[in-house]
Amino acid sequence: xxxxxxxxxxxxxxxxxxxxxxxxxxxxxxxxxxxxxxxxxxxxxxxxxxxxxxxxxxxxxxxxxxxxxxxxxxxxxxxxxxxxxxxxxxxxxxxxxxxxxxxxxxxxxxxxxxxxxxxxxxxxxxxxxxxxxxxxxxxxxxxxxxxxxxxxxxxxxxxxxxxxxxxxxxxxxxxxxxxxxxxxxxxxxxxxxxxxxxxxxxxxxxxxxxxxxxxxxxxxxxxxxxxxxxxxxxxxxxxxxxxxxxxxxxxxxxxxxxxxxxxxxxxxxxxxxxxxxxxxxxxxxxxxxxxxxxxxxxxxxxxxxxxxxxxxxxxxxxx
Amino acid sequence: xxxxxxxxxxxxxxxxxxxxxxxxxxxxxxxxxxxxxxxxxxxxxxxxxxxxxxxxxxxxxxxxxxxxxxxxxxxxxxxxxxxxxxxxxxxxxxxxxxxxxxxxxxxxxxxxxxxxxxxxxxxxxxxxxxxxxxxxxxxxxxxxxxxxxxxxxxxxxxxxxxxxxxxxxxxxxxxxxxxxxxxxxxxxxxxxxxxxxxxxxxxxxxxxxxxxxxxxxxxxxxxxxxxxxxxxxxxxxxxxxxxxxxxxxxxxxxxxxxxxxxxxxxxxxxxxxxxxxxxxxxxxxxxxxxxxxxxxxxxxxxxxxxxxxxxxxxxxxxx
Numbered sequence: 098x099x100x101x102x103x104x105x106x107x108x109x110x111x112x113x114x115x116x117x118x119x120x121x122x123x124x125x126x127x128x129x130x131x132x133x134x135x136x137x138x139x140x141x142x143x144x145x146x147x148x149x150x151x152x153x154x155x156x157x158x159x160x161x162x163x164x165x166x167x168x169x170x171x172x173x174x175x176x177x178x179x180x181x182x183x184x185x186x187x188x189x190x191x192x193x194x195x196x197x198x199x200x201x202x203x204x205x206x207x208x209x210x211x212x213x214x215x216x217x218x219x220x221x222x223x224x225x226x227x228x229x230x231x232x233x234x235x236x237x238x239x240x241x242x243x244x245x246x247x248x249x250x251x252x253x254x255x256x257x258x259x260x261x262x263x264x265x266x267x268x269x270x271x272x273x274x275x276x277x278x279x280x281x282x283x284x285x286x287x288x289x290x291x292x293x294x295x296x297x298x299x300x301x302x303x304x305x306x307x308x309x310x311x312x313x314x315x316x317x318x319x320x321x322x323x324x325x326x327x328x329x330x331x332x333x334x335x336x337x338x339x340x341x342x343x344x345x346x347x348x349x350x351x352x353x354x355x356x357x358x359x360x361x362x363x364x365x366x367x368x369x370x371x372x373x374x375x376x377x378x379x380x381x382x383x384x385x386x387x388x389x390x391x392x393x394x395x396x397x398x399x400x401x402x403x404x405x406x407x408x409x410x411x412x413x414x415x416x
Numbered sequence: 417x418x419x420x421x422x423x424x425x426x427x428x429x430x431x432x433x434x435x436x437x438x439x440x441x442x443x444x445x446x447x448x449x450x451x452x453x454x455x456x457x458x459x460x461x462x463x464x465x466x467x468x469x470x471x472x473x474x475x476x477x478x479x480x481x482x483x484x485x486x487x488x489x490x491x492x493x494x495x496x497x498x499x500x501x502x503x504x505x506x507x508x509x510x511x512x513x514x515x516x517x518x519x520x521x522x523x524x525x526x527x528x529x530x531x532x533x534x535x536x537x538x539x540x541x542x543x544x545x546x547x548x549x550x551x552x553x554x555x556x557x558x559x560x561x562x563x564x565x566x567x568x569x570x571x572x573x574x575x576x577x578x579x580x581x582x583x584x585x586x587x588x589x590x591x592x593x594x595x596x597x598x599x600x601x602x603x604x605x606x607x608x609x610x611x612x613x614x615x616x617x618x619x620x621x622x623x624x625x626x627x628x629x630x631x632x633x634x635x636x637x638x639x640x641x642x643x644x645x646x647x648x649x650x651x652x653x654x655x656x657x658x659x660x661x662x663x664x665x666x667x668x669x670x671x672x673x674x675x676x677x678x679x680x681x682x683x684x685x686x687x688x689x690x691x692x693x694x695x696x697x698x699x700x701x702x703x704x705x706x707x708x709x710x711x712x713x714x715x716x717x718x719x720x721x722x723x724x725x726x727x728x729x730x731x732x733x734x735x
Contacts, residue, residue, distance in 0.1 A: 253613045253614050317662070344636060352556060
C-alpha cells in the first residue's frame with residue numbers, strides 16, 4: 098500500500114470503489130480485471146477494510162494500491178449535494194486527479210454527483226470553456242457507435258462551447274472508438290443549413306469553421322442511425338435525448354414481449370447489449386484529467402472496460 | 417358542389433386531398449369514411465377532376481363538397497417554401513379556415529409546410545402567443561397516450577409561451593384522449609424542482625402557478641412511461657425527442673429481428689401500432705381554428721381518424 102499516498106502516480110487510473118449499486122465486490126473485481134487483463138495501473142479509493150477484504154478474495158492484496166476514504170456518497174445523492182462529504186471516495190478520488198496524482202478517475206456513482214465533484218476538484222483543461230459529457234450510443238449498422246456530446250454536463254452552453262464539444266467529442270471518437278477522422282453532425286430540427294433554434298443556428302456557423310469534418314445538421318431520426326461519429330448538442334437536449342432513447346428501448350422491447358413475439362429473457366439480453374452505458378461509461382471531457390462515469394448497475398466487466406477507456410483517454414490529455 | 421364556395425360551413429372539416437404520399441385515393445376514401453361512419457362534415461380541397469374521379473369510386477359524388485385548388489405542394493417541400501403556391505390545396509384549405517368558412521383543416525402534407533401555411537393563413541387565437549404542435553405518444557401501460565407539446569412549431573419559445581403550451585395540451589388531452597383532469601409534466605434534466613436549463617427553470621415556476629394539475633419535472637425516461645398526460649417542452653427539444661423516439665423504436669425492433677428473436681413482419685405490426693402519428697396526427701394548437709397534420713404515409717383509416725380528431729378538437733375552439 099505504499100502507492101496510497103500519491104494516488105499511484107501520474108499515469109494511474111483512480112477508481113471510486115464505493116460507487117455503484119453493487120459496492121466494492123464488483124468495483125474491486127473490475128479493478129483486478131483491468132490490471133491483470135489489460136495492464137491498467139488502477140488505484141482504489143474507499144473504505145480500506147472493505148477493500149482489503151475484497152482484494153483478498155482475488156488474492157490481490159498489495160497488487161493494487163488503496164487510498165482510504167471513510168465516507169460514501171449515497172446513490173440517491175444528485176447534483177452538488179454530496180459536496181459536503183469531503184472525505185468521500187468521490188471527493189478524495191477527484192482530488193487525487195486534480196492534484197496531479199493520477200491521470201484518470203472512474204466512478205459508478207450518481208452522474209450528477211460525479212460531474213459536480215469533478216468540475217470542482219479536477220478543474221478545466223487550459224482553453225476549455227466548459228466540460229461536456231460524452232456517451233457512446235450503439236448504432237445498428239455494423240455495430241458501431243456515435244458519440245453524443247454534451248449528454249448533460251452543461252445545460253446552457255454558448256455556441257462557442259458547443260464548437261468545443263465537437264472537438265472534444267472527436268478526440269473521444271478517435272481514442273475510444275478508433276475512428277481515425279471523425280465526422281460530426283449538429284443535432285437540430287431540420288437537416289438543411291440554418292434550421293434550428295437560435296443556439297443551434299449559431300453553433301452551426303461555428304462548426305462549419307472548425308478544423309474537422311462537419312456533416313451539417315442531423316435530426317432525431319439520426320441519433321441511432323450511425324449517420325455521424327459525433328453528435329453535437331447542448332447538455333439539456335443531449336440529456337433529454339439520452340434518457341428518452343434509454344426509456345424507448347425498454348418500452349419497445351416490452352411491447353414485443355407483450356405481443357408474445359419473443360421471450361422476455363432473450364429480449365433482456367438484446368437490451369443489455371444495447372445499453373449506451375455498457376460501452377465504457379460516460380466520459381466527462383475537457384477537464385485537467387479524464388473522468389469516466391460508469392453506470393450505477395455496472396458489473397465487474399463494465400468497470401474494467403471503463404478503466405480501460407479512462408486509460409486510453411488519459412493518454413490524450415495535455416497532462 | 418354547392419357547398420364548395422364557402423368551404424362547407426363554419427362547422428366543416430377541410431381536408432387537403434392532395435397531401436400525403438398516396439394522394440387522393442387514400443384521402444378521399446378517408447373523407448368518405450369520416451362522413452359515413454363518424455358523421456364528420458368533411459370538405460375536400462384539391463384538383464377537382466381527380467377528386468370527382470375518386471368520389472365516384474365510392475359512389476359519393478355530391479355527398480362531399482369539393483373546393484378546387486389547381487396546385488400541389490410537393491411532399492419534399494419543407495418550411496415556408498411552399499408559400500409561393502397560393503393556389504395549392506394547402507394554401508386554399510388554410511385560407512378557408514382562416515376566413516371562417518370552416519372549423520378545422522387536415523393535411524397529410526409535409527409538417528413544415530403545413531405549419532408555415534397555417535400560421536400565416538389561419539392566424540393565432542386570441543391571447544395565444546405562439547402555436548404549438550401536439551403529438552399523442554403511445555405509452556405502454558394500459559395502452560394510453562401522453563401529449564407531447566410543443567413537438568416543433570416554436571423553436572425558441574419564452575417561458576410564458578411554454579405555460580400556454582401546457583394549457584393547450586391539456587385541452588387536447590381532454591378532447592382527444594378523454595382525460596377529464598389532465599396532469600402536465602415539464603420535460604427537464606432532473607426531476608427535482610429547479611433542475612433544467614434557464615428556459616425550463618423559469619417555465620417550471622410559471623407552470624406551478626397555472627390553474628391546472630402540474631406533476632413537476634419529468635425526464636427523458638418518462639416520455640413513454642405514461643407518467644403524465646401532457647409533456648410540456650420547447651419546440652426544439654420536443655421535435656428532437658419525437659424524432660429520436662421514432663428512430664429508436666425502429667432501431668430496437670430491427671435489433672430484435674437481427675437477433676433472430678421474432679419475424680420482421682410481426683415486428684412491423686408492432687411498430688405500426690406504436691407509430692405516434694397513427695394516433696390521429698399532430699395537432700397545431702393555438703390557432704383560430706383546428707389544424708391537424710397527419711403522417712405522410714397515412715392510409716384512409718388514418719385520414720378518417722385525423723378528421724374525427726379535428727372535429728372533436730374544433731368543438732373546443734373559441735370559434
